[in-house]
Amino acid sequence: MLAAHPCGNRRKALLLILVSTLAETAVPSMHDLRISASSIQPLQGLFPSGENNILSVIFQALFIGLFMFTMLYGQRMQAWIMLRHIDVSVRRLRAMRDEARRISLETLKGLGKEGPDLETSLDRLLEYFWIPPVDLDPAGIVGKLEHLLDVRDDRLRGEVTRLAPGADASQLSNTENLVEATLALNTLYRIVRHLYLFGKKTMSIFIIYQLEAQLPLVVQEAEAMMGGVHAFQLGQPIGDGAGSLVAARLMFGAATRSVAKDTVASNVMLEGRRLVVLKAEGPGGNVGKPGDGLIKVLEENGGKATAIIMVDAAQKFEGEETGEVSEGIGAAIGGVGVDKFKIEETAKRYGVPLYAVVIKESSQDVLAPMKKELYKGADEAIRRVKRIISERSTVGDLVVVLGIGNTIGIGQ
Amino acid sequence: MMVGLFSLVLILFMVSLVLLYQAIAAYSTGKPEQGFAFLVFSLLGLGLSTYVVSLARDRTMMAAHRGTGSVFTLIECLQCGFKSIRAFVKGDYILKQAEACPKCSRQMVITSVYLEERKR
Numbered sequence: 262m263l264a265a266h267p268c269g270n271r272r273k274a275l276l277l278i279l280v281s282t283l284a285e286t287a288v289p290s291m292h293d294l295r296i297s298a299s300s301i302q303p304l305q306g307l308f309p310s311g312e313n314n315i316l317s318v319i320f321q322a323l324f325i326g327l328f329m330f331t332m333l334y335g336q337r338m339q340a341w342i343m344l345r346h347i348d349v350s351v352r353r354l355r356a357m358r359d360e361a362r363r364i365s366l367e368t369l370k371g372l373g374k375e376g377p378d379l380e381t382s383l384d385r386l387l388e389y390f391w392i393p394p395v396d397l398d399p400a401g402i403v404g405k406l407e408h409l410l411d412v413r414d415d416r417l418r419g420e421v422t423r424l425a426p427g428a429d430a431s432q433l434s435n436t437e438n439l440v441e442a443t444l445a446l447n448t449l450y451r452i453v454r455h456l457y458l459f460g461k462k463t464m465s466i467f468i469i470y471q472l473e474a475q476l477p478l479v480v481q482e483a484e485a486m487m488g489g490v491h492a493f494q495l496g497q498p499i500g501d502g503a504g505s506l507v508a509a510r511l512m513f514g515a516a517t518r519s520v521a522k523d524t525v526a527s528n529v530m531l532e533g534r535r536l537v538v539l540k541a542e543g544p545g546g547n548v549g550k551p552g553d554g555l556i557k558v559l560e561e562n563g564g565k566a567t568a569i570i571m572v573d574a575a576q577k578f579e580g581e582e583t584g585e586v587s588e589g590i591g592a593a594i595g596g597v598g599v600d601k602f603k604i605e606e607t608a609k610r611y612g613v614p615l616y617a618v619v620i621k622e623s624s625q626d627v628l629a630p631m632k633k634e635l636y637k638g639a640d641e642a643i644r645r646v647k648r649i650i651s652e653r654s655t656v657g658d659l660v661v662v663l664g665i666g667n668t669i670g671i672g673q
Numbered sequence: 674m675m676v677g678l679f680s681l682v683l684i685l686f687m688v689s690l691v692l693l694y695q696a697i698a699a700y701s702t703g704k705p706e707q708g709f710a711f712l713v714f715s716l717l718g719l720g721l722s723t724y725v726v727s728l729a730r731d732r733t734m735m736a737a738h739r740g741t742g743s744v745f746t747l748i749e750c751l752q753c754g755f756k757s758i759r760a761f762v763k764g765d766y767i768l769k770q771a772e773a774c775p776k777c778s779r780q781m782v783i784t785s786v787y788l789e790e791r792k793r
Contacts, residue, residue: 324687331683339679495763497744498786509768544766630744630788670786672768 340466343473347457350476354450357483361443361490362387368436368494373427382424386440387447389417407599417441431496434523434545435669439493442628446486453479481625489628493546498670500626504573504593506639507620507646508540508664509673517673520557524549525673531647533656537562539663546669551594552603558661564611567658570618570646571604573665574635577621584638585621586645593617594665604663613661614653618645631670682722689718742790749784750774761786 331338362383369379391413394405421437422428428436453472460469492499498506512527520526520539529536537558541549559566573593577583592604592615608615620638650660692715699708744761748771755776771781 324691327687328684331680335680335683342679495744495761496766497761497788498767506767513768544769631786632790633785633787636785636787670766672766 336466337464340460340464340469343469344457344461347453347460347469347473347476350480351450351454351457353480354446354453354483357487358443358446358450361446361487364490364494365436365439365443368439369424372425372432372436379424382420383440386417386420387444389444403599403602406597410597410599431543431545434547435493435496438546438667438669439490442486442489442493446483446490449479449483449486485625485628488625488630492628492630493669496544496546496670497630499628499667500622500631500635501574501628502631502666502668502671503620503622503635503639503642504571504663504665505540505543505668505671506631506636506664506666507572507618507642508538508662509543509668509671510639510643511536511646511662511664512538512540512673521550521553523547524551524554526554526558527673532651534567534650534654535657535659536650537659537661539661540671540673541666541668543668543671543673546667548596548667550600551663551665552600552607555604555661555663556607559607559611559613562659564613565659566611566613566661567654568616568649569604569608569613569661569663570616570649571663571665572618572620572642572646574627575619575621577623581621582634583622583626583632584634584636584641586638586641587619587621588645588649589617589619591615591617593619594663616649616653618642618649678725682725685718686722689715689722692718742788744786744788746783747785747787748772748781750777750779750781752779753777755781757781 365383366380369383391409394402394409396402417440418433418437421433421440425433425436453476456468456472460472489499491497511531512529515527515529515538517525517527519542523542524539525542526537526539529538539549539551539554539558541547541551555569571593573595575587575593577585592601592608594601594604605615607613620635620642622635622638626632626635646662654660692711696708696711696715699705699711745758746761746765748757748759749755753774753776755774765783765786767783767786769783771783773779774781
């Protein structure tokens with residue numbers, strides 16, 4: 262990376278060049294010793310002698326002065342210019358945070374709550390944080406994580422219920438997602454602002470470099486969240502719901518039953534195989550508890566499943582198309598890791614193979630309203646799931662299909 | 674690398690100013706050919722340094738640049754295959770029962786709610 266004194270050796274070399282240039286103009290006869298006459302004419306043309314000599318000397322001095330200034334204070338000037346660029350991004354982030362806050366307030370007002378208490382309560386929610394459990398002794402950490410996350414979710418839901426007394430279950434989930442997205446934008450803005458002000462205070466080129474280098478990604482992330490804010494406000498399906506969409510299409514028309522918190526399942530027959538399809542309960546913005554749902558389904562069936570197929574959205578690389586589908590092995594699920602742990606543990610306990618089908622999208626698409634390409638990707642994912650089922654199971658087998666993702670705007 | 678680039682741009686800019694001064698001096702002392710040559714190189718240098726600075730400035734924002742769009746709802750009749758597209762309305766969701774099919778009078782279903790992007 263960067264050296265401790267990047268200009269040190271260069272400064273000496275440049276000083277030598279400057280001294281020699283001055284020497285050349287002061288003692289023209291030295292030219293004959295080192296360089297041919299024809300090659301010095303352009304140089305001499307830059308600094309002519311004769312009647313303009315005084316002006317040329319002044320100009321030379323100015324030039325050398327500016328040169329020395331650049332060498333000695335170039336980094337500071339660059340830091341100042343980069344801080345100006347960062348300032349533009351900080352203002353953008355603040356504007357996005359304020360817009361998200363305005364939308365959240367508007368939504369809460371529309372769901373029955375009015376009064377000065379609303380703004381204060383919302384601002385208090387936007388400063389919410391959670392402290393992850395210590396991992397010095399990792400044994401049992403998944404249980405601790407789950408407990409803390411459940412408490413956080415219950416607390417947030419309780420606060421949103423108090424602020425939106427007129428909301429039904431779907432609206433409550435959507436509003437909760439909206440407040441969480443606003444909270445995330447607020448946190449992002451505060452972190453970037455902190456680094457900006459810290460860099461400004463210290464004029465440390467390394468801190469400013471790092472911040473400016475990451476800014477395109479940060480602003481991209483913030484814009485994606487902003488897309489999510491609008492989607493949550495209106496209840497539109499988002500890119501993260503690609504897995505839920507696949508499950509919804511597979512279970513369409515079948516009766517659903519609750520198997521875990523905010524999680525539903527349906528029994529479907531496909532080519533003689535018995536499918537149990539699970540997804541989060543829509544059309545509210547839920548992610549459900551697919552881990553608990555899988556445990557319940559397998560326990561109900563004595564663990565006799567031939568395969569578990571998980572369908573989820575995944576990050577695509579630059580150069581890949583949105584909606585491309587890939588297959589693999591393992592638990593295709595994001596989040597902190599609690600549900601992933603439970604699914605892997607359960608699959609291992611019952612000896613059930615775990616297959617993954619992912620629909621690729623960019624990080625901007627995850628929170629934005631779903632694009633047409635993702636619907637085509639969902640169709641392809643269904644074809645892949647059916648192929649895996651026909652290849653990896655026989656007639657009469659039980660196969661569990663989990664559609665993972667936020668199910669906002671997706672029913673069942 | 675950025676420090677080196679910035680220094681080079683600044684040197685180029687200063688050399689361009691020097692050449693501009695030389696061009697004016699050449700014209701005023703009755704050397705139009707020399708003046709023209711200095712003027713051309715000066716303008717080239719000024720243009721190049723401005724261009725490089727503007728590129729470095731825009732790159733940060735371009736990465737985060739994204740088009741906006743409109744959201745549409747696709748309603749299908751699963752019996753006869755009739756499809757209809759309209760603007761999204763709050764309350765629409767995938768697999769929601771929609772209005773009756775104008776062709777076969779069966780109930781239609783919302784099968785997708787999608788974003789059509791518009792580049793800025």
